[in-house]
Amino acid sequence: MGVPEAAAGAQPAISKELGEDEKITQKETPSSTIKKESLDSPHAADPEAPPAPSTNIVDWSSATDPSKPINWSTRRKAKNMLIICYCTFLTPLASTMFAPSLPQITRTFSTTTTTSPLLSSFTVSIYILGYFFGPLFLAPLSELYGRYPVYLVCAVLFTIFNIACALAPSLAALIFFRFLAGAFGGCPITIGAGTMGDLISVGNRGKVVAVWSMGPLMGPIVGPIAGGYLGEAGGWRWICWALGMAAGVGAVGCAVAQEETYAPVLLERKAKKMRRDTGDEGWRTAVAGERGAKRVFGRAIVRPLRLLFLSPIVSILSVYQGVMYGYMYLLFTTFPLVFRDQYGFGMGTIGLTYLGMGFGSFLSMVTGGLAMDKLPRKLSVDGTHKPEHRLPPLIPAAFFIPVGLFWYGWSADQKTHWIVPILGTVMIGFGVNMLMMCIGTYFIDAHPLYEASASAALTAVRSLIGALVPLAGRSMYEAMGLGWGTSLLGFLSLAMAPLPWVFYRYGERIRTNPRYQLAM
Template sequence: MGSTWSSAIYSTGTEEIAQEFHVREDLANLGTSLILIGFGTGPLLWSPLSEIYGRKVPVLVPYFVALCFTFGTGVAADFQTVLVTRFLAGFFGSAPLSITGGVLADMFEPQQRGLALVGYASAVVGGPVLAPVVGSAIVASGIGWRWTQYVTGIYMFVIVTLGALVLHESYAPVLLVTKARRLRLSSGEWAYHAAHEEWHPSLQEMATKFLVRPLQLLGTPVCFLFALHSSFVYSIVYLNLGAFPIVFGQMRGWTQVVASTPFLALSVGIVAGAIFNIQSQNFYLKKVAVNHGKACPEARLPPMMAGAAVLSCGLFLMANTADVRFPWIAPVIGAAMMGFGFFTIFQAALNYLVDTFPAYAASAVAANTFMRSIMASIFPPLTARMYSRLGVMWATNMLGFIALAMVPIPWLFYFYGERIRAKSRTSWDPKGR
């Protein structure tokens, strides 16, 4: 949550940043785009490292570096420093975003993993939803945009400290290495070795087998289509950072803090989506029981099937009730429906990918993170221009039609997913790990 919080809270201070460094506001929004590009490229390194050195170190060390660069943004003396530190904060801060999927695959059976992923997805989606409210309050208080970065850095420092103290390694091959080392020391028998510690990959092997693997997974229909759908909804989250101030601030004349409160409606929808996902767990467990205890990825999809439809309806409602002729509650309800759609689509996509690629869960999540972050990075500098040229109604309606076109994706995999997965060479692990 600290990473995605950092990506969004910056947007509340772009007006002040533009004034202080004498740049246009759309250029100031590049600070949001660059941290998202960092989110997209970082997992290509951190996820493979987590499959070599375990989960804990490749999460906490980059996260600590990310918080240092977050403070670096806060003390930046020029705009170039802001942009560089924002990218590096995203690059290093992407570690928990991509590796956590692998951690949950380590720790939980498929029957339990869906509930665990509710918490993960809530944090990833909740960061950019709650941060604008807090950031607006910080900026409106008069203490300046730099405190949006200081508050974020303090939060991240608390989390990395707690993580260093209480988190344990979860990756089985690395745990076996630790066990073998302990047995060698306690027994004096130096024949005890784990297979993983005998593996010393070369730089070329790491590049071809690990850095390329997330991109290879994107070449499968399963990973590509689910990454495409979650990328679209993730892009809308960051588009709303610029759209909500237009809809509720400029059009309705609300102050900056009040205009940020509709983000709380998104969080209401996220909570409703989380409850819906938890309720759907019973359906999944029944399918697993019929499948002799094996994972059943298609049983993860009913929340996504519902959420895809609700998302498109929420966008259409927001588009056609944004005008001041309509009561404010109408677009706010649309925002809540969008939050429900965000969460159910995002979480079901993660569940489906982890169930489909269990041995390479970290790489599958990295592929998803790469695509959604790169796509989302396009929108922050373009949102104001898009809404001014098309108007709020048509700009949002256009997004609604795109969302409507993606509604069939979960239905397609619900009915034909098993057949599609069977044709994918990478959706199963020949070693049975």
């Protein structure tokens, strides 16, 4: 029996919602289902033959179908996005909140085991390593079972493992629970990009992604400030208890306010309802051939790795963002040394030095969020949007990072007034946050239906480099000094700064090159 191409082929008929840019591939009907009978049906050839099973395609009724997540009301979208933004801020916050209390952890466990400063510091970096491993299975699960169950399960487990950290009887147990907390805590960062693509149209996506991307940057900045005062008042275990309670609020909010947004899963629910109500097993979605559990998970589990190693856009930009993210964590871990030794700051005051980078991040959120929505409309020809239109704000902002590094390193090395190196970190924060916003939005636009996989590749690389680079920070500064050590970072970032222009100019040619077309 002939089967419509969309139902049988490898290319799904349904595409990711792109606001007014979306083109409908199915003829609009009054309902959300489309019934098609085979032209070579034996019933058509022989009137006395038994009726053949029909093929019924379940799809959206039109571009404005109210059940389509992108057409939901603003209030309905906002309650979903609010929980995601909250969790996206909370989980990176937990990554650095421990940093000021590392001496307390060393004292706590030194009576039962030999605890070196490097080993106790591993309780911070092991969390980021969890960010590396988590996305590799969370993204495939979200494309198999949908976004909502993955968000909910991970929110509950993140709460449980933070409480387990508070009760850890040994340093090894604390490190193990921190790793698991990081693995499941990376969920909103990993699949949040997919939810953005589900809910937000292209014309409004820039400003929403700008707010969402503040979490991975502002969380690590606020973490040491809050952790320093909380650890001083109640000890490091109270940091874990506070994180556990905050995570519990996120889990409850997820259970109450969030909904499923992934289009293939929602259409599959409609198809199941039609099969149950009509008794006709022929009802299927336009992507029915893709929805078998083994096939979906088997292909999705390797998709982030395929994108990472076989797509030049994903691999090069992921490494670029990862290196800059690693620089940020290196600065986070060395601020206490620099401002204590160079300026004599106390522990509480040192926490406030992170605000310079936070202020720069806020400035980039405001300017970048507006620019990423307005520039694509101006650059579009005949209303055709290209993912590369997200990159122009990053072209000048990429040079803010090396300038800020040179500024920060040499002003601190020469012991100028403390505000001067802080102003350098403002430039670094501006550039790094613009980098995360533009590349994150670019990946969403360039990989419809597979934003979660592209984001998983990006998050995995960023987290791995972010965990490893800071380990070399202290030895680098001891060998090269503050000025030349930071300048080394500046020269490397300067060499990579032209990459946004390269992909703005040639990105479309690379994306459409048959050599880089991956079977998803």
